[in-house]
Amino acid sequence: MDPLAHASIGLMAKGVAPKAPLWALVAATQLPDLLSFGFFAVGLEHGAETRLDFEHGLQYVSQPSIPWSHGFFMCVVWSLLVMAIAFYLSRNRRTSIVIGLMVMSHWLLDFIVYLYVPVLFDNSIWTGLGLITSVPGLVIGIALEIALIVGGIAVYWGRRKASAVHAY
Ligand SMILES: [Zn+2]
Structure with a gap:
């Protein structure tokens, strides 16, 4: 899924773990993709060739x-x-559990939208709902991404405003 959609989960999670630094929550949501850049570079993993229309x-x-x-x-x-x-x-x-769970949130979103998300290692069972591999699914997937991004920003700013009011 789009990095922004993953990041929006980090924005939402700030409400659950107010003491967690926002950068850490957002960075943890990006970890699997960041790791894959490294693993691609050293040849341990490779991406799929895909077409999207x-x-x-x-x-x-x-x-x-x-x-x-x-x-x-x-x-x-x-x-x-x-x-x-x-x-x-x-x-x-609480802070550490929520930051750790951000990594799993990345897995869950990718599981929903893609096919070929492995359970264990190569030659193990593939999983993935493959939402965006059909036309209606692609439309739902894009709507879901937009909803996540808008929702993440709304929840984050709503909470910031609320905590600013409580501060006085
Ligand atoms: Zn990913």
Whole structure:
């Protein structure tokens, strides 16, 4: 999914974990994609060749290999690692759990929109609802992204305003 849609989950999560720095929440939502850039660069993973148009939705020409950055198992591992680092730095259980869960939010959104999201490693079971691989699904997917982005900004600013009022 679009980085902005992932980031909007970080904006929404600020309300659940007010002590968590916004940059950390947003960065954690981007982690699987950031990791995949690195893993692509060193040849550990490769992306899928895809075509996207409004007549067919997203079509896969080839399958990706993204188990280290986007596999369910590894996302749980990254999520726990992020949680541990966040706890080490913040000493706050809620803050660290919410920041860690941001990594899983990335997995969940990609699971909804794409096909070929691995469960474990290569040759394991593929998962993914593939929402955007059909035309109606693509339209719903774009609407979902816009709703997330608008919702994320609205929730974040609404809360900032509310906390500003409470401050006086
Ligand atoms: Zn991703």
